[in-house]
Amino acid sequence: MDFSLAYLAAGFSAALTVIGGAFGIGKLASAAMEASGRQPEAAGDIRTSMIIAAALIEGISLFALVICILLALKS
């Protein structure tokens, strides 16, 4: 069977997933930096919430990565 399109799809979707995830986490990090700058006493709480939100966003992009791995391993 010919799996070349599966490999192409896997690579392409991995790239798109990374774009989406990096964009979301970048926006999150910039908001956290700005909030820490405004109120340095809350920096600890902001850092904790930022890490939780970053892990959740990364979880979503890893869903797509799992599908890409499934596609790439189709042979």
Place this chain on the structure above:
Amino acid sequence: MLYSETKITSDTLTAVAEKSSDTGWIMHHILDGNTLDFSPFAVINLPHFELFGIDISITRHVVFMWIASILLIAVFVLVSKRYKSSMVPKGFTNFLEIFIVFVRDEIAKPTIGKGYEKFLSYLLTIFFFILTCNFIGLVPFGATATSNISVTATLAIISFLVIQAGGIMKNGAFGYFKGLIPHGVPFWLLPIMFVVELLGLFTKPFALAIRLFANMTAGHVVILSLIGLIFILNTIWVSPVSILFALFIYLLEILVALLQAYIFTMLSSLFIGMAVHQEH
């Protein structure tokens, strides 16, 4: 035309890969197997067991889960004995107390609120188990048990059962399902809200399992691919770059191991809190 071009590209890449080296070893290091591979020293074959057609043979990940469990039981029995003599910890007990107090004060108390003591032992167990399994996968010759979807799915199913049991014991079986629907919802939305919330009960532990599995597997795949780049390109001059990147990703992996244990525990405790105190 695009199809034939992609076919030509992929055929070329396959031919190049097969000519220079066999990249199946990357998958061999990540997936579960029936041997304990300490090559080039020794390869230990593990026994196959089959029960009613279901394969319950002892594989690599099972052995490393046992190693993690025995390590945890030994360490924590020792630590609890030290607490019997004096409440002030010293040395290694002090180091573990940092983590235990962290789980209690930053994870259990803010999310579950009143009545967190009942769930504290479960949260501490999964935190230290996932942490130990992740870290054992980072030492040489170690295999990450949590990079197996079956292991993470089991942990997520156990979390799901604890969440439902906690919610049902606190609110009663009927009260728990009634409390799933938020307040102030117009009555014609009730059927679909109920279905959505019921599905949400199942997707949240599913996401826990996939998140842990994918994070652990992805880190190891990146490290192995970077090192394998040396063999695929068949030159030694790429090795400084490759090893430097692999070292950086390795340090990142240590952070990810800690973070994923924290996130799994935090989200489990958040869901327990949402199930037990449904007023929010």
